[in-house]
Amino acid sequence: MQSSYDTISKDEVMEVYPKVAETIAEALGRDLDDVKLTAPLMEGLDAESIDFLDIVFRLERQFKVKIPRGKIAEDARGTLSEEEFEQKGYLTQAGLKRLQEHLSEVSPERFRSPIKARDIPRLFTVETFCKLVVRAQKQATKSPDG
Amino acid sequence: MGGIVTRARVRVAITGLGLVTPLGNDTRTTWEALLTGRTGIAPIMTFDASGFPVRIGAEVKGFDPRTAIEDRKLLKFSNRYHGFALGAAEEAIRDAGIRPENASAARWGCVVGSGMMGIEFGELVEAHRRFAVDGHIAPERFGIDGIAGADPLVFCRSQANNGLSLLLQHFGIRGYATAVHTACASGGQAVGTAVKLIRRGTADFVLTGGFDSMLNPVGLAAFCLLGALSPDNDEPERASRPFDRTRNGFILGEGAGFLVLEEWNAACRRGARIYAELAGDGNSLSSYRITDSHPSGDGPIQAMAQALADARARPEDVDYLNAHGTSTPMNDRSECAAVRAVFGAHADRIAVSSTKSLMGHLIAGAGAVEAAICALAIHHGLLPLNANLHEPDPECDLDFVRDLPHPRRVGVAISNSFGFGGSNNCVILRNPEDVHI
Numbered sequence: 001m002q003s004s005y006d007t008i009s010k011d012e013v014m015e016v017y018p019k020v021a022e023t024i025a026e027a028l029g030r031d032l033d034d035v036k037l038t039a040p041l042m043e044g045l046d047a048e049s050i051d052f053l054d055i056v057f058r059l060e061r062q063f064k065v066k067i068p069r070g071k072i073a074e075d076a077r078g079t080l081s082e083e084e085f086e087q088k089g090y091l092t093q094a095g096l097k098r099l100q101e102h103l104s105e106v107s108p109e110r111f112r113s114p115i116k117a118r119d120i121p122r123l124f125t126v127e128t129f130c131k132l133v134v135r136a137q138k139q140a141t142k143s144p145d146g
Numbered sequence: 147m148g149g150i151v152t153r154a155r156v157r158v159a160i161t162g163l164g165l166v167t168p169l170g171n172d173t174r175t176t177w178e179a180l181l182t183g184r185t186g187i188a189p190i191m192t193f194d195a196s197g198f199p200v201r202i203g204a205e206v207k208g209f210d211p212r213t214a215i216e217d218r219k220l221l222k223f224s225n226r227y228h229g230f231a232l233g234a235a236e237e238a239i240r241d242a243g244i245r246p247e248n249a250s251a252a253r254w255g256c257v258v259g260s261g262m263m264g265i266e267f268g269e270l271v272e273a274h275r276r277f278a279v280d281g282h283i284a285p286e287r288f289g290i291d292g293i294a295g296a297d298p299l300v301f302c303r304s305q306a307n308n309g310l311s312l313l314l315q316h317f318g319i320r321g322y323a324t325a326v327h328t329a330c331a332s333g334g335q336a337v338g339t340a341v342k343l344i345r346r347g348t349a350d351f352v353l354t355g356g357f358d359s360m361l362n363p364v365g366l367a368a369f370c371l372l373g374a375l376s377p378d379n380d381e382p383e384r385a386s387r388p389f390d391r392t393r394n395g396f397i398l399g400e401g402a403g404f405l406v407l408e409e410w411n412a413a414c415r416r417g418a419r420i421y422a423e424l425a426g427d428g429n430s431l432s433s434y435r436i437t438d439s440h441p442s443g444d445g446p447i448q449a450m451a452q453a454l455a456d457a458r459a460r461p462e463d464v465d466y467l468n469a470h471g472t473s474t475p476m477n478d479r480s481e482c483a484a485v486r487a488v489f490g491a492h493a494d495r496i497a498v499s500s501t502k503s504l505m506g507h508l509i510a511g512a513g514a515v516e517a518a519i520c521a522l523a524i525h526h527g528l529l530p531l532n533a534n535l536h537e538p539d540p541e542c543d544l545d546f547v548r549d550l551p552h553p554r555r556v557g558v559a560i561s562n563s564f565g566f567g568g569s570n571n572c573v574i575l576r577n578p579e580d581v582h583i
Binding site for chain 2: 027028029030046050051053054057
């Protein structure tokens with residue numbers, strides 16, 4: 001299901017999951033048990049927009065990696081140009097397909113077309129953040145300066 | 147004034163109290179300490195004060211906001227004194243037995259006197275570490291590392307209105323809110339502003355109070371530089387001695403005090419316990435000097451006179467004064483001169499105490515905490531102690547509460563709060579038995 005751009009194995013995800021879950025639980029003031037791998041952050045764990053910034057900041061400290069702001073959105077688009085990805089605020093068919101590949105952890109029924117580009121964060125689950133960390137770790141080994 | 151007397155008057159009831167102070171993390175513990183003379187002043191423990199000329203303070207001890215507030219996420223937006231505010235406000239709301247609900251939220255207001263310092267010391271240290279590696283602040287690095295490297299919540303926590311917004315969020319208040327920043331007068335002026343909201347019909351219920359902590363290296367250094375603090379490190383429990391001839395400065399404290407105010411008739415209809423009527427307040431500006439008070443009491447005189455007029459009380463109605471009484475040589479002398487000027491011979495029949503003798507000076511929180519103490523004095527018919535008064539200053543010739551327990555029925559109580567910059571506030575409370583609608 002995963003594209004060649006960001007192949008991340010389940011093992012890699014599970015390796016970072018405990019610490020990611022702890023970080024998210026702390027940031028959202030939830031019990032660790034609530035922070036399941038599949039839990040959507042906004043609808044499931046009541047996150048608001050500033051919590052995403054907070055969580056990314058905490059993950060950077062926790063894993064000693066750099067995650068540029070806007071990285072999730074950029075990664076989501078992959079090789080598509082902005083016009084190929086979205087039109088007038090809505091995802092194109094190609095964009096939707098690409099997003100679904102990228103967010104392979106999100107269950108397919110949650111990708112109900114039309115999707116507004118600004119609603120993409122609503123799809124993010126705990127696993128999305130695990131993958132973000134794994135990608136940042138891989139990036140760091142490629143170029144130590146990040 | 148003449149025409150107003152015939153018009154129906156909107157009265158304001160105090161129905162809930164909450165305190166987080168150096169004397170205790172709730173109202174009951176704080177009140178007991180004020181009646182038994184147990185001090186909250188001790189060596190500073192929250193940071194290493196060993197390099198300071200003043201190493202004592204009145205710290206809140208062992209307070210964990212998570213015991214009061216279930217919303218753990220809200221607490222990540224809170225610094226130390228926001229936690230005090232949430233804790234004290236939650237106690238006040240529970241004590242009142244009423245809280246904003248969907249149908250009533252728009253009729254609730256919130257007015258706070260909030261802390262003087264927004265940025266916490268640890269955050270300053272972090273900014274220095276990141277942006278002044280070679281000793282010089284590099285503004286351009288804020289642009290590079292600041293965006294990518296700094297905690298995004300620092301900005302939220304350091305907003306001057308942050309305490310207010312956390313309270314609104316936590317209680318779901320949707321009517322009207324404002325924050326008062328008039329240094330040490332803030333808490334009292336917040337309470338007075340809350341009364342006006344109810345009187346003019348903007349709100350039926352107001353959560354009001356004050357909170358502060360300047361007990362950090364920057365705050366302590368600032369007051370040391372001004373020479374405003376008592377340097378009696380070896381005798382912390384004796385260091386704050388308002389109106390004593392040997393007094394030599396105030397003690398920096400921290401904490402929060404909150405009150406729930408309601409329109410009188412509505413409070414009566416729901417059968418609420420009413421501690422006292424919040425009968426009004428008076429405010430004046432000294433426009434004299436930034437930190438000095440006028441030796442004649444000019445400024446506080448007008449605040450007290452206005453408060454009496456606002457409450458439609460006569461000077462001879464007043465039984466108890468919770469003094470600003472910081473224990474600095476100048477404040478106490480000037481305040482006594484003002485009391486004498488307003489009350490004349492009746493000043494000898496007013497019981498006076500400065501509770502700062504036991505809990506130190508809570509800065510922006512002081513006025514609200516002390517208004518709550520006046521409400522308790524009226525409710526219990528007991529007066530809190532002015533501790534450590536052994537050799538009264540001949541220039542402070544008032545009747546101070548020097549013995550315990552000190553039972554006395556209080557008809558009218560007043561509380562003074564004066565701030566750097568020349569803001570003077572006096573709030574006035576009346577025994578509910580004396581309110582005849």
